[in-house]
Amino acid sequence: MTRQRGDVVVETRGLCMHFGGVRAVDQVDFTLFDRELRCLIGPNGAGKSTFFKCLTGQLTPTAGEVLIRGQDMTGAEPFEVASLGVGIKTQVPNVFDGLTVDENLWVSARRWHDDRRARALVSETIERLRLGDIRKMQLGRLAHGQRQWVELGMVVVAEPWLVLLDEPAAGMTHEETFRTAELIEEINKTSALIVVEHDMQFIRLISRKVTLFHEGGILMEDTMDAISADKRAREVYLGHRA
Amino acid sequence: MNNGILRNMRPTFFYAFLGLVFMFAAPNVLQLFTIINLTTAIALAVLALSLALIWGYGGILCFGQVAFFGLGAYAYTIAAINFGDTTPAILVAVMITAAFAAALGYFIFFGRVSDVYLGVITLTVTLIFFSLIRRTSGPEYKIGKALLGGFNGVSSPPLNLPWDRSSFLFPEHVFYVAMAALILCYLFVGWLVHTRFGRVCVAIRENELRAELLGYDSRLYKLGIFTIGAGIAAIGGVLFCNGVGRITPDVFSLYNAALTIIWVIVGGRGTLIGPVGATFALFYLTSALGGQSLLNNNLVLGVILIVFVLLVPKGVAPTVTDWVMARRKKAPKRVRRRARPQTERME
Ligand SMILES: Nc1ncnc2c1ncn2[C@@H]1O[C@H](COP(=O)(O)OP(=O)(O)OP(=O)(O)O)[C@@H](O)[C@H]1O
Numbered sequence: 117m118t119r120q121r122g123d124v125v126v127e128t129r130g131l132c133m134h135f136g137g138v139r140a141v142d143q144v145d146f147t148l149f150d151r152e153l154r155c156l157i158g159p160n161g162a163g164k165s166t167f168f169k170c171l172t173g174q175l176t177p178t179a180g181e182v183l184i185r186g187q188d189m190t191g192a193e194p195f196e197v198a199s200l201g202v203g204i205k206t207q208v209p210n211v212f213d214g215l216t217v218d219e220n221l222w223v224s225a226r227r228w229h230d231d232r233r234a235r236a237l238v239s240e241t242i243e244r245l246r247l248g249d250i251r252k253m254q255l256g257r258l259a260h261g262q263r264q265w266v267e268l269g270m271v272v273v274a275e276p277w278l279v280l281l282d283e284p285a286a287g288m289t290h291e292e293t294f295r296t297a298e299l300i301e302e303i304n305k306t307s308a309l310i311v312v313e314h315d316m317q318f319i320r321l322i323s324r325k326v327t328l329f330h331e332g333g334i335l336m337e338d339t340m341d342a343i344s345a346d347k348r349a350r351e352v353y354l355g356h357r358a
Numbered sequence: 359m360n361n362g363i364l365r366n367m368r369p370t371f372f373y374a375f376l377g378l379v380f381m382f383a384a385p386n387v388l389q390l391f392t393i394i395n396l397t398t399a400i401a402l403a404v405l406a407l408s409l410a411l412i413w414g415y416g417g418i419l420c421f422g423q424v425a426f427f428g429l430g431a432y433a434y435t436i437a438a439i440n441f442g443d444t445t446p447a448i449l450v451a452v453m454i455t456a457a458f459a460a461a462l463g464y465f466i467f468f469g470r471v472s473d474v475y476l477g478v479i480t481l482t483v484t485l486i487f488f489s490l491i492r493r494t495s496g497p498e499y500k501i502g503k504a505l506l507g508g509f510n511g512v513s514s515p516p517l518n519l520p521w522d523r524s525s526f527l528f529p530e531h532v533f534y535v536a537m538a539a540l541i542l543c544y545l546f547v548g549w550l551v552h553t554r555f556g557r558v559c560v561a562i563r564e565n566e567l568r569a570e571l572l573g574y575d576s577r578l579y580k581l582g583i584f585t586i587g588a589g590i591a592a593i594g595g596v597l598f599c600n601g602v603g604r605i606t607p608d609v610f611s612l613y614n615a616a617l618t619i620i621w622v623i624v625g626g627r628g629t630l631i632g633p634v635g636a637t638f639a640l641f642y643l644t645s646a647l648g649g650q651s652l653l654n655n656n657l658v659l660g661v662i663l664i665v666f667v668l669l670v671p672k673g674v675a676p677t678v679t680d681w682v683m684a685r686r687k688k689a690p691k692r693v694r695r696r697a698r699p700q701t702e703r704m705e
Pocket residue numbers: 135138139140158159160161162163164165166167207
């Protein structure tokens with residue numbers, strides 16, 4: 117399949133995720149084009165992570181559809197979504213605590229390549245993410261920011277064509293945040309991305325188009341500047357942040 | 359890739375070699391009675407190895423590993439009586455047990471049963487076997503020519519030569535077979551945990567969601583390791599029949615189910631040699647205790663379990679490894695300290 121910039125890679129139609137009476141995600145129509153870099157923002161509890169989990173198969177939506185590259189992935193298992201070549205990082209760090217940095221990355225690369233190629237990719241990624249000093253360390257012994265960083269490494273090493281990141285810069289230092297933004301720009305040269313983020317500075321560093329979530333729905337979809345200028349958006353979100 | 363695996367397997371080869379030395383030395387040094395006893399211990403060590411694989415590496419706490427061990431033992435015995443030949447009976451035993459585990463595992467893993475319920479289900483299956491087979495004492499309970507014999511069990515035909523079903527192995531030869539089987543199983547499992555399959559299983563043990571988010575179907579891997587573990591337990595069961603000469607429903611008892619877990623806890627999860635060694639150690643401890651009446655066997659085992667859970671929670675083998683590693687890390691420092699004054703003098 118040839119890829120073109122204008123292709124739709126992620127689409128949701130009338131996506132709903134209700135927990136009892138809580139409408140965490142309600143009637144969301146969302147479209148992402150190939151090579152696009154999209155930020156999802158919104159106040160706490162707006163439903164960003166729930167939306168994200170519906171895309172990645174961690175939750176089965178109550179109603180609506182999820183299409184990835186035109187394939188119906190509604191209610192698919194996480195491994196099925198990942199097996200399409202989608203790289204995923206969750207909000208809560210998910211890493212292999214008992215394994216070393218090297219091994220963490222290897223498990224990711226080995227999903228797609230033979231051992232030799234996987235090890236070469238691991239070395240490349242270690243260098244690229246400057247993890248050389250800690251590559252033999254167990255993940256359980258690393259600081260929070262480093263673990264986040266390794267998780268990003270697990271995503272990159274698999275060379276995904278679509279990358280979904282839930283709060284990649286959470287808990288990182290200023291410098292780490294800056295490098296994450298750089299990395300995301302780099303990933304974006306070859307892949308489409310959806311990035312959920314709270315950090316306004318971070319979003320200004322990377323953003324093109326931003327989707328603003330509010331109470332389970334999409335309130336606005338525009339550039340960061342336009343959103344900052346909008347009165348309603350400022351009320352729900354920016355008023356108490358920026 | 360293969361070179362990498364072989365390099366990682368160096369300790370495995372080392373212990374396998376020790377096993378080989380023991381295999382050829384023991385019959386020359388030990389008495390026949392001890393050798394026969396050892397065969398039983400070896401069978402149990404294979405059982406421990408199988409749980410070390412699925413619990414220690416697969417993260418699956420199967421409380422009923424003895425179910426597969428006992429099923430293998432019964433299947434071997436019944437098949438051997440019917441065929442009049444033990445070689446195909448071994449194959450049948452392993453295949454029936456693996457098939458049973460695959461069916462059970464399919465419901466557990468594809469039904470996404472939680473870890474706690476997995477323990478409950480496997481233990482329940484074991485106890486169902488226990489009470490069902492105990493009730494098979496009448497002459498109407500037979501499979502082909504083999505009477506099941508209720509709580510008295512069935513006596514198992516000894517192994518015969520693969521090419522001559524009328525020549526049976528002597529107990530000292532059965533010992534060789536058992537020891538060879540243990541070493542081969544150990545090498546196989548030691549290899550398996552270093553393959554892609556084995557390493558993905560460890561990753562799933564560490565974080566199942568993460569493994570799925572990387573594109574691995576954790577259900578398939580768990581089912582695979584569970585089934586392989588059951589097949590190995592069945593080999594242990596076959597050896598057990600040959601060590602004891604009889605199989606009774608007692609293999610399915612709660613006591614034995616718990617004992618298997620204790621071997622792995624004491625030996626250490628995440629290693630293979632640990633649980634194997636712990637099985638031999640505890641086997642000899644309980645036989646030694648059997649000869650006296652001062653201390654209750656179960657009490658001693660209970661105390662050992664508590665001591666390990668509280669004081670050596672990782673088990674013997676990982677604790678020893680940590681200790682050696684810590685000493686090795688310290689060693690270069692000492693060298694450096696000594697070297698420093700010399701360089702200063704040179705300057
Ligand atoms: N498993 C669940 N059961 C019940 N309610 C849930 C569940 N998961 C999320 N919710 C609710 O759904 C709403 C949206 O939560 P979600 O985690 O998607 O928010 P978010 O936008 O990611 O917030 P944050 O910025 O804090 O990460 C919240 O009100 C939350 O309490």
